[in-house]
Amino acid sequence: MACRNINSNILFGIFRRLHLRNLSCTAAVAPELDAAVKHDIETDKIKPRKHPGVIKFRTCSLPNEIIKAVSVVAEDHPVKTILNDAKMLANYLYSRHYPWDEEDLEERRKDFVENVKSRIGELPLDASEEQTYHYTSLVRSSVEHLMNKYRYRWSALNLHQYSCLVYLFTRAAPNYAVVSRVLGEITKLHPDYRPTSLFDFGSGIGSVSWAAKSYWGDSLKEYMNIDSSSSMNDLAALLLQGGRSEARTPRGVFYREFLPAQHTKYSVVVSAHSLMELPSRDSRLSVLLNLWQKTEDFLIVVEQGTKPGFKVVVEARDFILSLSTEESPAHVFAPCPHDMACPRFLRGPYPCHFQVSYFDLSVGKKQEIKKELLSYIVIRKGRRKVDHDWPRVVRPVLKRHNHVICRMCTANGDLREVIFTKNRHGKTLYKCAKVTGWGDRLPVDLTPSVDSEQDSSHENFQDGSDTVKPD
Helix, strand or coil, rough: CCCHHHHHHHHHHHHHHHHCCCCCCCCCCCEEEHHHHHHHHHHHCHHHHHHHCCCCCEEEECHHHHHHHHHHHCCCCCHHHHHHHHHHHHHHHHHHCCCHHHHHHHHHHHHHHHHHHHHHHCCCCCCCCHHHHHHHHHHHHHHHHHHHHHCCCCCCCCCCHHHHHHHHHHHHHHHHHHHHHHHHHHHCCCCCCCEEECCCCCCCCCCHHHHHHHCCCCCCEEEEEEECHHHHHHHHHHHCCCCCCCCCCCCCEEEEECCCCCCCEEEEEEEEEEECCCCHHHHHHHEEEEEEHHEEEEEEEEEEEHHHHHHHHHHHHHHHHHHCCCCCCCEEEEEECCCCCCCCHHCCCCCCEEEEEEEECCCCCCEEEEEEEEEEEEEEEEECCCCCCCCCEECCCCECCCCCEEECCCCCCCEEEEEEHHHHHHHHHHHHHHHHCCCCCCEEEEEEEEHHHHEEECCCCCCCCCCCCCC
């Protein structure tokens, strides 16, 4: 009863300090704004809202020529039926999982064993042999029943002419927006980069080629598209022909159903929403090795921002980095500011993903603004440039009264939560933090602070919490 009379703010302070005592005892950080960025802002060369870490990706819309081509392609088909089927396909793809391997099966089995034992109770220490036998048999049979009931039964997508059309209405806009977001970041960081060739594994309807053309259409001379479905390749080519089969496919665009055996180098190699369609982990790694051998500059892997999608991206990241050597180095270009183990994956259970907004395909219905989550990795051949290792904001920025909370992945390979205020960090840094968004980089140096009592930063943040208050 006495607790009801205690001020809620005092209670919050007590519980928060008890929580912080359980965190790892590493030094707090003293964020310092990048010297060059600070000078440019203070001399009015740039505004804080336009600091070089901001990606600034606006709501994305499909190219007009693609929208017109889709309208032509859908002329002789029941659009309402396609739209209804597209909704069901969207839900199916969002819940789709990669095929379980032995590691996944063992992990799920352990979860079921714990679940069963929590329901029937632990075996007494003084149990007889007969009781132990019956207990073990009960646990084993219950776990096998749960494994058979909840085991994910993966099957390859059956893509024929009609299902390809349904996929077009389902994924054209979000796929294009996601790839545009990733390619846009490359052009943001390297505006002078001019690739000459593109290799798209699992090209589907061709959204990667559309996005690449919008950024590098003046320099790209070859678009190599690989998809196991001949119907999907035919549809992708038809869209580039404006929906008219009598028109010619643009010069330099090629379609294949199988990966070429020869390792011709391509400037940019992309696998977008494709690795989860392979039947096993071994097949995924085999394809990744093949793609890496074809890569001249950038290898890009994109999946939906779900737990399975994130796990596949981390798997690709770790595998490609394991191939890096002194003679042939490689590094993570984006989004990670480091090449160490992913701290979000090690911590779990929340995936590292980002968000884009886009205008949905308006053929046959009213146009809407929707959002899509993505997990991605961009790996570049060569050594990492230290001057671009600013921390990445990996969760939505929390803007509160007189303070801003940023949760970031740092160049040290850990996760940091920093509470920025005008008084402690200065007006310039506070403004930069305030305009920085989810997925942007914050141009700061996070170095250990000598006096941790004078800083409001914390080593770890709660992945499941979006509400944090300063002391």
